[in-house]
Amino acid sequence: MSPNESDIRLNYPLFPLAVVMLPGAELPLYIFEDRYKDLVRRSLKKKAEFGIIYADGTSMRGVGCGARVVNVLRKYPDARMEIIVRGTERFIVQSTITHPSGYLEASITPLLDRKEPMDDETRTDVIGMYNEIVREVFGGTLHELELDHPDERISFRIAQKVGLSIHDRQKLLESSSERERLQFLQRRLKDLLPHLGEAATIQRLIKNDGYIPT
Secondary structure (H helix, E strand, O other), X not given: OOOOHHHOEEEEEEEEEOOOOOOOOEEEEEEXXXXXXXXXXXXXXXXXXXXXXXXXXXXXXXXXXXXXXXXXXXXOOOOOEEEEEEEEEEEEEEEEEEOOOOOEEEEEEEOOOOOOOOOHHHHHHHHHHHHHHHHHHHHHHOOOOXXXXXXXXXXXXXXXOOOOOHHHHHHHHHXXXXXXXXXXXXXXXXXXXXXXXXXXXXXXXXXXXOOOXX
């Protein structure tokens, strides 16, 4: 089904990276390429977001996540920057062009979750396993989640710190079902929990801020 014209957003700046941005996640970025200096400078001036999308050097995925600058840590005389961005909403790339500054711009449409009943049993199970990881790996540096946490997309919050590979994160990002995301996390966490006592697993989780690269 082709998207409605009213849903299409044009000239949306893209920042391809070898990471997967999730809604609500925060990511530090060091901006040093001229084209991305211009992209971020324009975004700051307009108080607008840009899109972060996973690229592995040979190809770029079709689904990404919006990002908004929430903190400028440092500006250099040559316009390099150290910034913190926060993930907003997901999008689907329909087409791309190259901006005169050299970065990509896209026509995008929103990726929305379909309406479906919540699987409360799976949700509670996943939150419980997440809290176990928080206690074992991150100690007091992360807060545990209440079992009745109001976030309707809690899967994205949990996915940030529970040992998912980049490819697993991308799979969650592309899913339009909170139920399916929670079921996916449930399987992954059941595989991970028996290894939490292993020092190597804990160190990899801490070193990579909650994900294990493949």
